[in-house]
Amino acid sequence: MAKLLRVPLEGVETQSESQDPSNGARVVFTGLVRGDTNGATTIALEYDAYEPMAIQAMKDLEAEALQLFGVKRALVIHRLGRVPVGQISVVALVESGHRKDAFAACEWLMNEVKKRVPIWKKDIGPNGETWQHPLSGNLNPTRQESP
Amino acid sequence: MTQIGPKPSGYRSDLDTPQPDPHQPDLPSSPKTVKIPREVLFFAIAWDLAKTRSLTLSLDGNLTMGQFREILQSVLPDLGPHLPSCALALDGVVVKDTDLLGTAKAIAVLPPVSGG
Numbered sequence: 001m002a003k004l005l006r007v008p009l010e011g012v013e014t015q016s017e018s019q020d021p022s023n024g025a026r027v028v029f030t031g032l033v034r035g036d037t038n039g040a041t042t043i044a045l046e047y048d049a050y051e052p053m054a055i056q057a058m059k060d061l062e063a064e065a066l067q068l069f070g071v072k073r074a075l076v077i078h079r080l081g082r083v084p085v086g087q088i089s090v091v092a093l094v095e096s097g098h099r100k101d102a103f104a105a106c107e108w109l110m111n112e113v114k115k116r117v118p119i120w121k122k123d124i125g126p127n128g129e130t131w132q133h134p135l136s137g138n139l140n141p142t143r144q145e146s147p
Numbered sequence: 148m149t150q151i152g153p154k155p156s157g158y159r160s161d162l163d164t165p166q167p168d169p170h171q172p173d174l175p176s177s178p179k180t181v182k183i184p185r186e187v188l189f190f191a192i193a194w195d196l197a198k199t200r201s202l203t204l205s206l207d208g209n210l211t212m213g214q215f216r217e218i219l220q221s222v223l224p225d226l227g228p229h230l231p232s233c234a235l236a237l238d239g240v241v242v243k244d245t246d247l248l249g250t251a252k253a254i255a256v257l258p259p260v261s262g263g
Binding site: 031047048049050052053054056078089090110113114115116117118119120121122131132133134135136137138139140141 | 188239241259263
């Protein structure tokens with residue numbers, strides 16, 4: 001189940017025994033805070049979120065991953081607040097019968113998290129703080145045109 | 148919550164005393180024709196530029212989201228240059244500029260996302 005946490009994700013259990021004996025693969029992506037952004041030094045990233053909408057978007061993505069790739073389990077956990085360089089910012093986990101589907105679903109899951117989940121990061125460096133807002137990150141309307 | 152001015156047409160701050168509109172016929176109240184308080188939420192750079200996490204505006208449900216953008220720009224001019232790149236969500240659902248505000252209680256101003 002999707003989670004937003006304000007505590008370090010280093011203790012998140014991703015190596016536990018699978019609860020489904022039909023699973024033969026588990027792929028875990030762990031996103032880390034990198035020490036530079038476009039050549040500039042980063043000290044930490046500060047994550048902001050519209051939490052109720054972000055949780056719903058993450059749950060929707062987990063459900064879509066199961067449907068699109070036929071995998072057995074999908075999970076996204078994202079950290080919020082200030083995250084120092086080197087610490088974990090996001091975890092995406094997928095379990096499936098075979099590794100090919102798990103790798104594909106995990107990559108898709110992370111790509112969609114970056115496009116569809118209302119989470120933002122502010123780069124904190126020695127010379128100031130800057131919100132990162134990529135042009136490709138605009139959320140698309142999902143509601144139909146009003147009659 | 149923050150109450151700020153000035154007051155362009157189309158909305159009323161909560162501090163105002165409700166006044167009957169002399170141009171409107173005396174019809175039964177409808178959620179789409181009565182100005183009701185809406186919580187406007189700001190995130191990321193919109194939060195910084197608005198200098199508040201949220202504010203309350205009394206807005207008519209017949210406003211389109213495009214008209215809401217214009218009102219927001221007049222209330223928060225610093226936010227103006229960034230508004231075109233922001234999505235708007237009503238009660239957690241991203242909507243188009245042609246959609247009506249309707250009975251939504253929360254309007255979120257969402258800059259391009261950058262999670263991960």
